[in-house]
Amino acid sequence: MAENSVAIIPGSFDPLTNGHVDVIQRALRIFDTVIVSVLSNSSKDCLFSVEERLRLIRDSFREEQSRVQVKTFTGLLADFARREGARVIVRGLRAVSDYDYEVQMALMNRSLNDELETVFLVTRKRNSFISSSLVKQVAALGGDVSSMVPPLVGQALQSRFDKEKKK
Numbered sequence: 486m487a488e489n490s491v492a493i494i495p496g497s498f499d500p501l502t503n504g505h506v507d508v509i510q511r512a513l514r515i516f517d518t519v520i521v522s523v524l525s526n527s528s529k530d531c532l533f534s535v536e537e538r539l540r541l542i543r544d545s546f547r548e549e550q551s552r553v554q555v556k557t558f559t560g561l562l563a564d565f566a567r568r569e570g571a572r573v574i575v576r577g578l579r580a581v582s583d584y585d586y587e588v589q590m591a592l593m594n595r596s597l598n599d600e601l602e603t604v605f606l607v608t609r610k611r612n613s614f615i616s617s618s619l620v621k622q623v624a625a626l627g628g629d630v631s632s633m634v635p636p637l638v639g640q641a642l643q644s645r646f647d648k649e650k651k652k
C-alpha cells in the first residue's frame with residue numbers, strides 16, 4: 486500500500502447510520518485517511534441540512550479526527566476526488582440489490598476519471614437492512630432506531646420529529 490493512502494467515502498448521509506459507521510471504521514483499517522464526503526445537492530429533499538450532517542459525522546468520529554476528514558462536495562464526485570488527490574472511492578454493499586446501481590456508478594466514475602478505483606466493503610450482516618431512508622421513516626413514526634444509528638444521530642432524529650409533532 487502506498488504511503489498516506491487516502492480513500493473517499495461519499496454519500497448523502499441523511500443521516501449517518503451504523504452501517505456507514507461500520508464501513509468507515511473498516512476503511513480505516515485499510516487506508517491511512519478517509520474523507521467522508523457529503524453530497525450537497527439542493528435538488529434532493531433531505532431531512533438534515535449539510536451543516537447538520539457534517540456535524541453529526543464529525544462528532545461521531547471525534548476520537549478519530551486525525552484520520553477522518555469530513556467534507557462536503559457539489560458537482561461530480563470524480564472531479565472532487567481529483568481535487569482531493571484521492572484515487573479510491575469506498576462504498577458499502579448491503580445486498581445484491583445494491584450491486585447494479587453501485588457497479589454503474591463505479592464504471593461511470595472511472596470513465597470520468599481513469600485513475601479512480603471503487604472498492605466495495607460488504608457490510609456486517611447486522612447492518613445489512615439499515616438504510617438512512619428506512620431509519621427516517623421508522624423514527625418519524627415513533628419507532629426505536631437506537632440500535633441502528635450512533636447516539637448523537639438518535640438524539641437529532643428524536644428532537645427533529647418531536648419539533649415536527651409540536652407544529
Ligand code: PNS
Pocket residue numbers: 495496497498524560561562563589590593594
Ligand atoms: O448515499 P447515496 O445517496 O447512495 O450516495 C450517492 C452519491 C452521493 C455517492 C452519488 O449520488 C454521487 O456521487 N453524486 C455526485 C454526482 C456524480 O458524480 N454523479 C455521477 C457519478 S454516478
